[in-house]
Structures are given as C-alpha cells and as structure tokens.
Amino acid sequence: MSTPESGRSGRAAPFLKWAGGKQRLLDLYLPYFPAQGERYIEPFMGSAAVFFRLRAENRFREYVLSDSNFELVNCYRVVRDNLDALIEKLADHRDRHGKAHYEKVRAMDQRGLGLFTPVERAARFIYLNKTCYNGLWRVNRFGRFNVPMGRYTNPPILDEAKLRAASAALQGVDIRCEDFRMVETSGLARPGDVVYFDPPYHPASKTANFTAYQPDMFGVVEQGELAGMFRRLAALGCTVLLSNSDTPFVRAIYAGLETVPVQARRAINSRAASRGAVPELLILGQRA
Ligand SMILES: C[S@@+](CC[C@H](N)C(=O)[O-])C[C@H]1O[C@@H](n2cnc3c(N)ncnc32)[C@H](O)[C@@H]1O
Numbered sequence: 001m002s003t004p005e006s007g008r009s010g011r012a013a014p015f016l017k018w019a020g021g022k023q024r025l026l027d028l029y030l031p032y033f034p035a036q037g038e039r040y041i042e043p044f045m046g047s048a049a050v051f052f053r054l055r056a057e058n059r060f061r062e063y064v065l066s067d068s069n070f071e072l073v074n075c076y077r078v079v080r081d082n083l084d085a086l087i088e089k090l091a092d093h094r095d096r097h098g099k100a101h102y103e104k105v106r107a108m109d110q111r112g113l114g115l116f117t118p119v120e121r122a123a124r125f126i127y128l129n130k131t132c133y134n135g136l137w138r139v140n141r142f143g144r145f146n147v148p149m150g151r152y153t154n155p156p157i158l159d160e161a162k163l164r165a166a167s168a169a170l171q172g173v174d175i176r177c178e179d180f181r182m183v184e185t186s187g188l189a190r191p192g193d194v195v196y197f198d199p200p201y202h203p204a205s206k207t208a209n210f211t212a213y214q215p216d217m218f219g220v221v222e223q224g225e226l227a228g229m230f231r232r233l234a235a236l237g238c239t240v241l242l243s244n245s246d247t248p249f250v251r252a253i254y255a256g257l258e259t260v261p262v263q264a265r266r267a268i269n270s271r272a273a274s275r276g277a278v279p280e281l282l283i284l285g286q287r288a
Helices: 023-032 049-056 070-081 083-096 099-106 118-131 160-170 220-236 248-253
Strands: 037-042 060-067 174-177 194-197 239-245 258-265 277-285
Touching: 023 049, 023 258, 023 277, 037 049, 049 060, 049 160, 060 070, 070 083, 070 118, 070 160, 070 174, 083 099, 083 118, 083 160, 099 118, 194 220, 220 239, 220 248, 220 277
Parallel strands: 037 060, 037 194, 060 174, 194 239
Antiparallel strands: 239 277, 258 277
C-alpha cells in the first residue's frame, strides 16, 4: 500500500521523519511551483520532500539542497555517494536494535562524532531517526543528542528500496551545509533561480516548540532577516516561495506579498491531541 511517506509508484520520497516535513502537503503546494526551470535551491531541506517530488517530475536541470544541521547533510551526501556501505551498517543496527544498543549509539557523540567515518555517522543518524521518540532530532547545548528511544515494535531501520530510490534522485545534486543566509551572501542565487524556503516555523503559541532542531534558535530576528532576503531575491529576479505558520507576525513581515493559506496536518507532535490541522501560509514572491 502506498503511504504518504512511500511516495507514488516507487518514486523517490523522504527517507527520514522530520518535524515540519512537507510530504503530506505536496499536492497543495506543488501547483504554485514553476512547471519548468533551470535551477532549484532549497536552503532548509530537512527531509527534502519538495525536492524529491520536483526531481521526480523533472522540473529543473540543477538542484542545490542545503541545511545547517551537519549530521543531516552528511547523511544525504552518504546516501548519494556511498549507499552500499551505508546499507551494510544499517543492517547491523537493525540486527542489534534494542535499548542497550540504542543508548550506545546515542552516546557516540560523547566521544566526539569526528572519530567516526561519514558512513558510520549517517547510519547513526538514520538509526536514531527511526527508533527515537517521534523521530525528533534534538540536541542539548553541548550538541549531544538527547531524545529517548521510542516504543516501536518493528521500526523501519533499513528500507533499502527507499534509500536506493533516494540515492538515484540525489545523483548530481549539490548538497551543502550552510546557514540560509549563504543563498545571498555567497552570491549563489541568480536571476531565474527558483528558491523555496521552509524555515523553522514562527511558533503559533508560546508552548509550540517547532523551532527546537538545533541549539541555535531560529527566533524573530532570523525570521525578519529571512523576510528581508526573500524580498531582495524576488527583486533580483528569482522566483521565491516560503512556508511558515499563519500568525500575525508572519503576515506582518511578508505584508504586501501574495500569500496562500494552507491547512497543514502535522506528522510530528508530542501530544496526539494537538495533531489537528494547523493553518500555514505559502508566500510567493516574483519580480513585479
Ligand atoms: C521546517 S524544517 C524543513 C522541512 C523540510 N521542508 C521537509 O520537508 O522536511 C526546517 C529546517 O531548517 C534547518 N535550519 C534551522 N536553522 C537553519 C539555518 N539558520 N540555516 C539553514 N537551515 C536551518 C533545520 O535543520 C531543519 O531541517
């Protein structure tokens, strides 16, 4: 049976669970993306749901994916470049899975992840993603992963078909580990590029905790900087799209731009009771 995560008819689809993942919203979002273009840039890639669909539809000739989470980026590079070795390590994690193994793998960062190969780090990343509570990636202020093990009977630690499809889709893709600001500061974005920003969302309430991906916060200052950059890229001649929560703050910083309300159903939320539809905005920017 096809699930939202497995993609349609064997197409490449996200292989990670990721807070704010866009897989369930693709059919609502995709009509707003250009049908064809030269280059697509996604600076907050997360599980890269939008990229996988655009790539399957062959909409662009070149793709640049980026995220500031190094473990995530390393994982994509290994899936692209060293898949067989990764599959072997994941099979080993699958065979050893249990509480003691989980804790041992989680604690690898106490020794310093620099001691491990990129393949070992990518396997650790996927293993923790599949077995930790809710698939959350959360590190403490020392950068150590601190999510407890989830209660899953048979977590999909190794889904070889999905990884092979993702690896094929990632061939030739430029995968970077950068802060979002590099899109502008490094001169990456050029007129004609299509840039999709899916940043950590501005919290809809004081208790919402959707910005907790990394120790460095994504607060109102970053949201404001991103909004400024969004307008400058549109003025430069890029087609710019951005998702965020539908809050008065977000509406204010993108005032005057075309906004499309979208009803999101979140996949990751610690309280099942609040897994309802959450209003989001898709913001569109193009040179006038
Ligand atoms: C909402 S998620 C993206 C979800 C993605 N579109 C998907 O479908 O899974 C936001 C991403 O932004 C990344 N991030 C947070 N701060 C960042 C920054 N300053 N620069 C670049 N990426 C950042 C996080 O690591 C996270 O993967």
